[in-house]
Every structure is written in structure tokens, then in C-alpha cells.
Amino acid sequence: MxxxxxxxxTRKPPSSFISYASxxxxxxxxxxxxxxxxxxxxxxxxxxxxxxxxxxxxxKETVVQALNEAFDPVDVKRGIEEAxxxxxxxxxxxxxxxxxxxxxxxxxxxxxxxxxxxxxxPEFGDYQCNAAMGLAKKVGMKPRDCSSRISDKLSxxxxxxxxxxxxxxxxxxxxxxxxxxxxEAIRQMARDANGRLAIPYAAKKQKIVVDFSSPNIAKExxxxxxxxxxxxxxxxxxxxxxxxxxxxxxxxxxWGTQFGMLVEHLKDQTSKAQxxxxxxxxxxxxxxxxxxxxxxxxTRAREGVVKLxxxxxxxxxxxxxxCEASRVEYQKIYDMLNIQGLEExxxxxxxxxxxxxxxxxxxxxxxxxxxxxxxxxxxxxxxRDGSPLPLIVRKSDGGFNYAATDLAAIQHRTRVEKADRILxxxxxxxxxxxxMVFKAAKLVGxxxxxVSLEHVPFGLVQGEDGKKFATRSGDTVxxxxxxxxxxxxxxxxxxxxxxxxxxxxxxxxVIQAVGIGAVKYADLSLNRESNYKFSYxxxxxxNGNTAPYMLYAYARICGIIRKATAKDENIMMWxxxxxxxxxxxxxxxxxxxxxxxxxxxxxxxxxxLYTNRLCDYLFETxxxxxxxxxxxxxxxxxxxxxxxxxxxxxxxxxxTIRLLMTLLGIQVVDRL
Numbered sequence: 001m002x003x004x005x006x007x008x009x010t011r012k013p014p015s016s017f018i019s020y021a022s023x024x025x026x027x028x029x030x031x032x033x034x035x036x037x038x039x040x041x042x043x044x045x046x047x048x049x050x051x052x053x054x055x056x057x058x059x060k061e062t063v064v065q066a067l068n069e070a071f072d073p074v075d076v077k078r079g080i081e082e083a084x085x086x087x088x089x090x091x092x093x094x095x096x097x098x099x100x101x102x103x104x105x106x107x108x109x110x111x112x113x114x115x116x117x118x119x120x121x122p123e124f125g126d127y128q129c130n131a132a133m134g135l136a137k138k139v140g141m142k143p144r145d146c147s148s149r150i151s152d153k154l155s156x157x158x159x160x161x162x163x164x165x166x167x168x169x170x171x172x173x174x175x176x177x178x179x180x181x182x183x184e185a186i187r188q189m190a191r192d193a194n195g196r197l198a199i200p201y202a203a204k205k206q207k208i209v210v211d212f213s214s215p216n217i218a219k220e221x222x223x224x225x226x227x228x229x230x231x232x233x234x235x236x237x238x239x240x241x242x243x244x245x246x247x248x249x250x251x252x253x254x255w256g257t258q259f260g261m262l263v264e265h266l267k268d269q270t271s272k273a274q275x276x277x278x279x280x281x282x283x284x285x286x287x288x289x290x291x292x293x294x295x296x297x298x299t300r301a302r303e304g305v306v307k308l309x310x311x312x313x314x315x316x317x318x319x320x321x322x323c324e325a326s327r328v329e330y331q332k333i334y335d336m337l338n339i340q341g342l343e344e345x346x347x348x349x350x351x352x353x354x355x356x357x358x359x360x361x362x363x364x365x366x367x368x369x370x371x372x373x374x375x376x377x378x379x380x381x382x383x384r385d386g387s388p389l390p391l392i393v394r395k396s397d398g399g400f401n402y403a404a405t406d407l408a409a410i411q412h413r414t415r416v417e418k419a420d421r422i423l424x425x426x427x428x429x430x431x432x433x434x435x436m437v438f439k440a441a442k443l444v445g446x447x448x449x450x451v452s453l454e455h456v457p458f459g460l461v462q463g464e465d466g467k468k469f470a471t472r473s474g475d476t477v478x479x480x481x482x483x484x485x486x487x488x489x490x491x492x493x494x495x496x497x498x499x500x501x502x503x504x505x506x507x508x509x510v511i512q513a514v515g516i517g518a519v520k521y522a523d524l525s526l527n528r529e530s531n532y533k534f535s536y537x538x539x540x541x542x543n544g545n546t547a548p549y550m551l552y553a554y555a556r557i558c559g560i561i562r563k564a565t566a567k568d569e570n571i572m573m574w575x576x577x578x579x580x581x582x583x584x585x586x587x588x589x590x591x592x593x594x595x596x597x598x599x600x601x602x603x604x605x606x607x608x609l610y611t612n613r614l615c616d617y618l619f620e621t622x623x624x625x626x627x628x629x630x631x632x633x634x635x636x637x638x639x640x641x642x643x644x645x646x647x648x649x650x651x652x653x654x655x656t657i658r659l660l661m662t663l664l665g666i667q668v669v670d671r672l
Contacts, residue, residue: 051188052200054161055599056116056127059175063114063129066154071139073108079138118600124168125176126593129154132171143171182592183581189595190577190648193655199599201243202606209247209413210236212425213342216253217326218262218284221333221479223469223534224427227458230520230665231528232425233339234611235456237663242606247343247417251409254323254346257399260305261291263318280325305399309351329480336483336516338665350408354400357408358393366444372396376440381432391436406437410453411446421452423609428457428529456609459531461523469534483516489536490515510669514540514548517666521547524664525615545619550657551668553622557654558670564635564647572670574651578644587631588649591624595652614660625653 115130132146139146144167151165151173158165161181166174188198212232215221232248240246265287290297308315327344334342358374361367367374375390383389393404413419424434434455441447463469469477491511522539525546526532542548562569583589601617604610634650637643661668 051184051198053185053189053198053596053599054181055200055603056118056597057111057203057599057603059127059158060111060114060116062157063116063131063150063154064109064111066150066157067109067113067131067135070149070153071109071135075139076109076135079140118597119174122590122593124172125163125166125174126597127175129165129173129175130171132173136171147171147173177593177596179583179589182589182596183583185596186581186592186648186652187577187579189652189655190581193574193577193651196241197598197652197655197659199602205243205245206420207245207247207418208239208421208423209249209417209419210239210423210425211249211251211409212236212423213339214251214253214426215326215330217259217323217346218280219326220281221330222476223461223479223482224476226479226482226519227461227523227528228425228427229334229337229339230523231456231458231611232423233337233342233665234524234614234663235423235425235605235609236341237665238602238605238614241663242602247419248341250342250344250346252344252346255348255351255405257302257305258288259308259319259322260303261287261297261301262322263308263315264297264300264304265290266318266322267314280322333479333483336480336512337520338516338667347405350405350412351400353408353412354394354404357411358400358404361393361444364444366440367393376444378436378439378443381436389436391440402433403437403440406434407441407444407446410437410441414447414451419451421454422447423454423456425456425458428459431455431457454609456528458528462531462533464533464535466533483519486519486536486539487512487515490518490540493540510672513667513669514551517547517551517661520664520666521550521615524611527612528610545615547666550618550622550661551666552672553625554654554657554661554668555670555672557625557650557657560629560634561647561650561654564643575644575647577651578641578648580641580645581648582642582645584642585632587624587628588646591621591628591649591653594621594624595649595656598656611664614664618657618660621653621656625650 113131113135115134117128117130119125119128129150132143132150136143136146141149147167151167154173155165158175161178163176163178166176168174185198192198210232212235213225213229215225236246236248262284265283291301304315308319323346334340358367361376362374366376368377370377370390370392373390373392373396374394375392377388377390381389381391391403392401393407394400410422413422426434434453438447438453438455441453442449447453461469494511494514518536518539522534523532539546540548542552558572559569561575562572565575566573581592583592598617601613605613628649632646634643634646637646658668
């Protein structure tokens with residue numbers, strides 16, 4: 001049995017911590033998202049439970065109900081009109097037109113008026129409602145009196161879940177879960193520990209396209225593709241778990257002028273043997289060198305583009321061979337990262353639509369001639385000299401560029417795929433490009449107003465010196481090399497903590513899980529918009545918010561449960577949910593309060609698209625569990641009922657870690 005860490009996560013683990021390696025050959029990996037049963041639509045199918053958890057969204061909707069019961073919409077409208085009138089008078093020093101003021105419409109409160117947020121401190125409860133602060137003046141009341149009226153209407157609506165609302169300060173309403181609700185919620189989560197932990201599905205199912213990864217044909221994936229790939233995969237997992245119909249698209253760079261160069265260079269090769277991607281990279285460099293110095297070859301390459309776009313059989317055959325060779329190598333990376341369900345739909349897919357699309361834009365007057373090119377001019381975008389900045393959709397030589405392809409993709413995704421929401425996971429350097437493309441798509445009617453187009457930007461991966469992450473020779477780091485090095489370092493780290501590392505398949509699987517998981521978690525645990533310094537040492541650390549620490553936290557809880565439930569500690573048996581969850585100690589209560597907020601975290605990531613929120617919650621949960629285990633004996637609990645209750649808390653904590661790590665694309669193991 002492993003020795004248990006009984007202090008905060010920042011304390012250095014005991015030297016026997018990685019005695020995990022002595023048991024690592026018994027490790028078993030947990031199921032992944034893709035291994036779970038699925039709906040016919042493709043979304044993962046999870047079990048349902050008798051009672052689902054109450055989320056912050058439920059509370060917002062309930063506060064809205066209380067607001068609409070507490071205040072007459074006519075009075076609120078009148079108060080808002082008076083506030084608008086006073087504001088206009090201050091600005092213009094003249095009486096505003098009555099018609100302007102009376103045009104303000106108010107048909108009732110919405111969730112944006114509820115102003116419900118997580119409590120800033122534990123002593124303030126679990127949530128805080130600030131609705132009265134902005135509403136009081138509009139209804140001619142003092143903030144505390146306004147809060148009192150809201151509380152009177154809210155209290156009976158939340159009585160089975162929340163304690164009596166408490167008014168604090170100038171008019172904040174503090175809301176705290178009832179202990180009885182927490183007990184029942186944990187029991188329901190324990191009953192659904194192998195399913196979706198009693199987490200409700202999204203109220204409104206959407207069709208969502210997530211565009212991520214996007215490598216280029218005949219080029220190896222580099223470290224820059226890592227962020228797009230794992231951020232996009234995690235967001236797709238979270239959205240799919242919420243119940244949405246998610247399509248994962250890989251917009252590979254498989255079309256363009258460079259392929260004329262590559263195809264012509266391929267024709268000149270005496271050997272027609274199949275190339276692996278390593279060969280293709282050198283092949284690309286050689287073709288580019290010829291293109292730069294050989295005018296005759298440059299002419300042939302340009303003619304080759306025309307042949308390819310015209311559907312020349314020989315050109316298409318060569319192009320397909322280049323794409324297939326690249327595809328084989330990309331898949332090796334995706335297998336290492338456990339990326340599944342990613343459908344390739346490259347630039348070439350949209351090429352047949354571009355001519356008609358440009359014609360449509362020109363006919364409608366959106367695309368106009370500009371210096372021989374076809375461009376869309378959008379209000380508010382200028383060059384440094386103040387001249388209008390064009391969104392070029394067809395170049396002066398007749399070729400199409402990224403903007404054209406992206407507009408065609410939006411048109412296809414909205415009209416054919418019927419997407420409600422489209423996410424583009426790319427580096428922050430493309431922010432203005434997508435901003436302009438999205439605005440153009442809305443302007444020309446390719447994306448209806450109700451369709452959400454969202455750029456999900458991320459920063460750069462840097463070396464530990466804060467400079468570009470590169471090899472010693474200054475070359476871009478290949479993603480395959482980076483991942484293989486992470487696995488190697490993980491294996492070396494393991495070998496320093498044990499006397500003998502067996503080379504069994506099980507051991508190697510766990511080493512790979514730790515190495516790859518460390519790389520993923522280090523990226524996903526940071527604000528995606530920030531640049532981050534890549535460090536194998538930090539990401540493989542057993543201290544702090546890292547993958548190895550979370551993997552250990554999960555394995556540790558599994559060890560506690562095995563010791564408490566099985567005669568044979570080599571057998572992992574999850575206990576039945578306790579009939580009653582007893583929260584007699586503060587550490588039990590605080591752990592329960594954290595666990596039941598899991599739906600809030602998932603909902604937050606679903607809407608705001610920041611994966612680090614999952615990692616922050618995971619780390620907080622592990623810390624709460626540490627405090628619980630330090631203060632509350634599980635195996636030697638005073639009564640059988642208390643032991644069963646605390647085992648259920650262990651089960652729910654382990655299931656929470658397992659679920660979130662799976663959503664992050666990281667495999668957990670029940671032994672380390």
C-alpha cells in the first residue's frame with residue numbers, strides 16, 4: 001500500500017512517494033471519452049440519475065423568477081426611463097425627447113439581471129446575488145430594502161436547497177447550501193460515479209463545430225500545433241459532455257500555390273518510392289530552394305498550380321500521394337495525444353465553392369475591384385497610413401487566399417452543417433484576420449445573426465529563457481520530438497525514484513500516460529491567451545498543479561478505497577453509495593461544497609472556453625480532499641455508517657478527478 005501525502009500540495013512528497021514505480025506494473029488505465037457508449041448523434045452517452053445537481057444557472061433562473069414576482073414591470077420600466085432621462089440631461093443639458101425615452105422596452109427580468117456570482121469568501125456562503133445594487137434606484141428603494149423584497153420572494157423558491165438568504169453590507173444577498181441538500185447531492189453523485197455524476201445536460205442542445213489542429217501538408221507538426229490540438233480537443237470534450245452535437249474539424253493546409261511547386265518537383269524525382277514525412281520535409285525544402293533560384297522551375301510550378309486546380313489527373317495523383325504521406329505521420333501524433341474523432345476537411349474541400357462564392361459577393365456589391373484583386377472593405381479597419389484595409393478574397397493573379405477559404409467554410413458550416421456555434425482554435429496572431437472574416441460573414445449573410453462565430457486565441461510556447469522555443473540549432477521544435485522527449489524524461493524521472501524499473505508493457509503505458517499527460521496539463525492549466533515557458537522539470541513535478549500530482553491524487557484515493565473495501569488490495573472495487581452522507585466535520589462539509597459545484601465549472605468552460613478553469617478546480621478539489629483525509633478517518637471511522645459515508649466522499653472525489661482528467665484528454669491510472 002502506498003504511503004499517503006497528508007499535507008498541502010505544495011509540501012514535498014516523502015521519498016517513498018514514487019514507490020509507485022514498484023507497483024506500476026499493476027496499473028490500469030481508465031476509460032476515455034471515446035470508449036464510453038454514444039448517442040446515435042455521436043455525443044457520449046452517460047447515465048442519468050434520479051436527481052441532478054443544482055447549478056449556478058438554476059440559481060440565476062430562480063432569482064429571475066423572484067425578481068419578476070417582486071417587482072411590477074411597469075414600475076421598473078418607469079424607473080429605467082427616469083434614469084435614462086436624467087443621464088441624457090446631464091450629457092446634453094437639455095430635456096430629452098419624450099419619444100426617445102419612452103422607446104425603452106422592458107418586458108421582464110432576464111438572467112443577466114440576476115447578478116449571481118460565486119461567493120468571494122467561504123464565510124459569505126456559496127453564492128452572492130447583487131441584483132438589488134443596480135435595481136434599487138430604478139424602483140425607488142434603498143438597496144437593503146430592495147434586497148429584502150427579493151429575499152422574501154426568493155426564499156420559498158430555494159428553500160429545499162439553500163439556507164435562508166442573508167443580507168450583507170449595503171444590499172448583497174449571500175446564499176449558502178443547506179447541509180441536507182449537500183448530503184443528498186453527494187449521495188446522488190456517488191450513485192452516478194461511473195456516469196455523469198448527476199450533472200445536468202445543457203438546457204438547449206446546439207450543433208457546434210470546433211476547428212482545431214490544422215497542420216500543413218508536407219510539413220511536420222511543430223510545437224505550435226500542440227496548443228491548438230489539445231485546447232481544441234478539450235473544448236470539444238467539454239461541449240460534447242454537456243450534450244451538444246459536436247463536429248471536430250481539421251482544416252489542414254492541403255491546397256495553394258506551393259503545391260504546384262511540390263507536384264512538379266515530385267515529377268522530377270527518379271524514385272517513385274513512398275516518402276515518410278521526414279523525407280517530405282526535406283523534399284519540401286529542396287523544392288522551395290529550386291523555386292527560389294530556378295526560373296524555369298518556377299514557371300513550371302506556377303503552371304502546375306493551374307493544372308492541379310483544373311483537375312489534371314497526373315497532378316492530382318501526385319498531390320494525393322503527398323497528402324496521404326503527411327496524413328499517416330499526423331495520425332501517429334494524434335494517437336500519442338489520444339485525439340479521436342477529428343475529421344479532416346482541408347482547404348481543398350472548399351475550393352470548388354470559391355468561384356461561385358466570389359461571384360455571389362461581387363453581384364451583391366460586397367466584393368469590389370481593388371488594385372486588380374477582389375476585396376471586401378469593412379468599416380473600422382485601416383492600414384497604418386489611414387487607408388482602408390481590404391479583406392482580399394481573390395488575389396490579382398486570380399488565386400484565392402485564406403479569407404476566401406474561411407468565408408466558404410463559414411458558409412458551408414452554417415448552411416450545410418447547420419451549426420449554431422463555430423469555434424476556431426488558432427494562435428492569437430490571427431485575431432484580426434478572424435475578426436474581419438467574422439464581420440464579413442455576418443455582413444454578407446453567410447452567418448445568420450443567431451450563429452456564434454468565436455475565435456479561441458492562444459499565446460506562444462517559449463523556452464525557459466523566455467525566447468522562442470527552439471532546438472539548439474535554432475530550428476522549430478518538432479512536435480513528435482517534443483512528445484518523445486517528454487516520455488523519455490518521465491521514464492528517467494521514474495527510474496530515479498525506484499530501485500528497478502521493469503520494462504513491461506504496463507509500465508511503458510504508464511510512463512507514456514505520465515509523460516504525455518504532463519505536457520497536456522502544463523499547457524491546459526494556464527490561461528490560453530498567455531505565452532508560457534516550456535519546462536519538462538516543472539511539468540513533471542509532483543508538487544503543485546501538475547499532471548503527475550493529479551494522477552497521484554487519483555491513484556491515492558483508489559488505494560484508500562481498495563484498502564477499505566477489498567480483501568485483496570490488488571482488486572479495485574468501487575463501493576455502493578452510502579444510504580446517508582454524514583457531514584459532521586467541517587472538512588467533510590467543505591469538500592462536499594466544492595464537489596457539488598462541478599456543474600458550475602463545466603458550464604463556465606462551456607461558455608468562456610478557458611481550460612485552465614478545469615485544472616484550477618481539480619487542484620482545489622485535491623486540496624480539500626487532503627484536508628478531509630487529514631481530519632476524518634475513513635478506514636477506522638467510528639461507525640459503519642460513517643465509514644460508508646466517507647467512502648462515498650472518496651468515490652465522488654475520485655470520479656470527479658477521473659472525469660475532468662478524461663475531458664482534458666489525460667488517462668488516469670488507479671495505481672502508481
